[in-house]
Amino acid sequence: MTQNALIDLAEARAIAAGEHGDPFSVLGLHEIDGDLVLRCFRPGAETIEVLEEGSGKALVKLSPVEGVDSLFAAKVPRRRKRFSYRLRMTHGSDVWTETDPYAFGPVLGDMDEYLLGEGTHGRLWQALGAHVVTHEGVDGVHFAVWAPNARRVSVVADINGWDGRRHIMRRRGATGVHEIFIPNVGDGMAYKYEIIGNSGELVPLKADPVGFGSEHPPKTASVVRDLRGYEWKDNDWIGKRGDLQRFDKPISIYEVHLESWRRVPEDGNRALTYHELAQDLVNYAKDLGFSHIELTPISEYPFGGSWGYQPVGLFAPTSRFGSPDDFRAFVEACHAADLGLIIDWVPGHFPTDPHGLGRFDGTALYEHADPKEGYHPDWNTLVYNYGRTEVSNYLITNAKYWLEEFHIDGLRVDAVASMLYRDYSRNEGEWVPNVHGGRENLEAIAFMKQMNEAVYGADPGIMTIAEESTAYPGVSAPTSSGGLGFGFKWNMGWMNDTLRYMSEDPVNRKYHHDKMTFGLHYAFSENFVLPLSHDEVVHGKGSLIGRMPGDDWQRFANLRAYYGFMWGHPGKKLLFMGGEFAQPSEWNHEQSLDWHLLEYPAHAGIQALIRDLNALYRSLPSLHELDCVAEGFRWIDGGNAEESVFSWVRNGKDGSAPVLVVANFTPVTRTGYRIGVPEAGRWSERLNTDAESYGGSNQGNSGEVIAGAVAAHGCEHSIEITVPPLATLFFEYCGE
Incomplete structure (x- = not known):
């Protein structure tokens, strides 16, 4: 039998061209007419020999398939239908062995396949992504990705020269999921997915939507990260946090952008690592008496100027400061200091970067196809299609992932208003009404309710906080009574009104008195957090101290009085970094806070006041017990x-x-x-x-x-x- 008789020529050519949609049906070991046939596609190999696993005994030498580059085949002496083998390859004087990825069966089980097909997998990250596993007795990495409209999907990496023909994945029936087990690789491997769309077009290389690690920007590949084996030591905190995060507790939040909180000028002005932050930031926030640290988004993001609010790797803690386990150590340090950790979470939109989710499999998969529904004109970003079950499930399980795998204590959900309304920042004719002809995004509303039910159902001790700037009713009301189910809501109206009042010269404030009192008309309609966030010290707004009128003494006095007003006002507290010592310059994400200012009494005095306000807030129950009633x-x-x-x-x-x-x-x-x-x-x-x-x-x-x-x-x-x-x-x- 010639080698060309061992493989259909059309299939052989499709394999060599990287266009075969089901390479597992061709490559590897197969029984044909009673014979065992092994086929292998391996660019760069001149000869391939089959070795028995364990003994290393040479069983047969594969022969090139005539007219098809890099494809080899041979009949294997009858032993049994399946047996373990390795491939010894040569190129010139180079000799090496490999384990054939097409020798392995599927990894995902029937239940995974059923739930993935339904779009209801409660722990999606345990099925999709890149997992370091031992499969059929061999160590390696299992890759799985959802790309239902792709003609084929491949893992590309250094191990295959970024050649998409080498590791084409197995399609799992109607689930739209593609998977492959690649042996003898592990933690730290950078990879992407090469995808051919349904119409035959080659999609830009994609990062893994469920990747657990990422290369340091500006590089954009996903990185295999083994999440197993971390030994958490924060059981005491987890056991009591539910009591500490209730509506009647003193919650005072220090909001931080990690990259610019503090830098190391003697080391190239680099940012601190997660381990350094576990010491410096945690001790600092603890000393000032905050109950929580809130981080601007730490899901991997390619553009530093987005501050993390345009993430690409929703499941990957940014590699700017270390590995996922390094981030876990930071979380653990917070908990050891009795500090809760909140992260900003962005399920409202995602950037158009070619390696991201946009047209992931050649179609509008995660986003709406119609730009009137699927494009944010304000941010040049794409809007998730919340009405698609798989997309909603992807986001909900991502929320659960941070809470479960990283012991995060709360999620502050960004830009909720942009999710609630289909006409958000759009002119007439630029948006599509809902099925009832209205402006509400019914699918996004349903998603937020499901998300809150899912995360509070998994652990009622956590908290969710909505950044919502409109008067949408019941944001922090239970879903059982028609609310969105968030634990708290940022009081954007209070922030806007009171800052406008404080910017007035005192002689004119009597004409704007209502701006300080109006918030009490609705102060108990939601469970409010009073936010003086990063949004108030960017885009030409200046700093908080910079908005205060008068000479130097009056500006500092105004800010002290304002902070006193805020800590005495109903509502939980949030202050963005730098505000605690009255940094006069507008926040710059590319440089450190002006820590040298603490050498001056006026700035040190503001810091001392924040410390004492937090202590007072904790010690006097009347300042927090009935915050929300x-x-x-x-x-x-x-x-x-x-x-x-x-x-x-x-x-x-x-x-x-x-x-x-x-x-x-x-x-x-x-x-x-x-x-x-x-x-x-x-x-x-x-x-x-x-x-x-x-x-x-x-x-x-x-x-x-x-x-x-x-x-x-x-x-x-x-x-x-x-x-x-x-x-x-x-x-x-x-x-x-």
């Missing part, structure tokens, strides 16, 4: 626009002492200022933002005042105090 707040005087003075009481649960907050937003000292209080007796001055230790003028009330039976502001008792200029005061009721 109206019973926790009572105006004393919210209408004194003429003097720009605000006063209110924060109440806690039964047994918690009420706290009076007084804020003066003019540079005028007000002595003998009478304020009604709900209780007679001693009121201890717990914090004064005008204290000398913070950089203030040190005017105050000697630590305590006594409420007498003088009616004021609708209360039977009142106190008479000195209200310092541009300052916020906190008084705790101490009893008769």
Whole structure:
């Protein structure tokens, strides 16, 4: 029998051209008319010999298939239908052995195939991606990717010279999944997928949508990462975090962009590694009394200027700071310090980079085909097709992946408003109404509900937070009552109104008094976080201290008073890095924060204030227990626009002492200022933002005042105090 009789010539040519859609039906060991035939395609080999695994005994030499380059075949002496073998190859004087990837059966099981076909695999990352495994007794990596409209998919890497003909994958029936086990490779291998679309076009090389690692940008290949075997030591934290992340707990978040938080100038101005951050950042946030660190997105992203908000590798912690296990060590360090870790998560859109998800298999697979539905004009990005079951499942399982594999404590979901509305940032005629003719994105709404149900169902101790800038109802309400099911929502209205007020000259603030009070009209309609985030210190907005009016002393005093107002206001707290020491320059993602400023008393004073505000917030239950319900707040005087003075009481649960907050937003000292209080007796001055230790003028009330039976502001008792200029005061009721 000639070698050409051992293979159909048309199939042989398709194999050599890399166009065969089912190479497993041709390559490897097959029984033909009672004979065992082994076929191998191996560019670069001049001879190939079959060796018995274990003994190394030569069984047969494969012969070239005439007229087809790099394809070899031979009958194998009858032993049994399947046996383990290796291939010894030569090229000139070079001799090497390889294990044939086409000698192995499928890895994915029937249940995986069923769930993948349905688009309901609850742990998609355990089926797809690149997994270091032992398969049929051999160590290697199992690759699996969803590309239902591809004619063929190949793994390309250094091991095959990035030749897409070498490791064409096995198609798994109607699931749209392609898989292959490549023996004798492992952790650290860079790879991509080469895909031929259904119409025969070669798609740009793609990174793995479920890849666990990535090359350091600007390189864009995925990297095999073995996620097995990490020995977590944070059981104590995991056991108690559910109690620490409830609505009635003091949640104060330090938002950080890792690449620019602190750099190492003596080492090329590089960013800190995950291990260095586990020391420096964790200790810093702990010292300042924050309860959580929140990271701008750490899913791999190609363009540093996106700050991570245009991710390509949703399952890959960015390699800029280390490996996935290095990131786990950072998470663990947070937990050892009793700090929760929140990451920003971006399921709203993805970039158009050619190695990304766009037209992944030659079709609009993850995105909508119609740009009126599938393109974001603001960001030049693509919109996920939430109505496609597989896409929704991909995103939901990605959320679960971060919580399960990396012990993340919460997800802050970016740009929720852009997901909720089909006409977001679009003009008339540029968007497609929903099935009812409305503007709501019903599929995205359903996705967010399912996502929250899935992650809270898996672990009710975690939290999800929505960045949502509209008045969409019930963002943080349970899905059972028609809400979206988030735990918290950023209060963007509060942030915009109060910053606008603070930017006014104090002489004009009386005309804008409502901007500080309006937020209380809706403060308890959601479970709010008060955010002073990265968005407020970029794109020409300047810094927080830069928005404050007046001379240097007044600018710092304004910022101290504003922070006092924020920590005394209902709602959890979030502050972006640099704000805690009043960095005057706008945030620059390409350089470190201006840490040298802490040598100056005014900046160190702001930092000391943040530390003390966090301590006060934790220690006084009335400042956090009823953050999200109206019973926790009572105006004393919210209408004194003429003097720009605000006063209110924060109440806690039964047994918690009420706290009076007084804020003066003019540079005028007000002595003998009478304020009604709900209780007679001693009121201890717990914090004064005008204290000398913070950089203030040190005017105050000697630590305590006594409420007498003088009616004021609708209360039977009142106190008479000195209200310092541009300052916020906190008084705790101490009893008769």
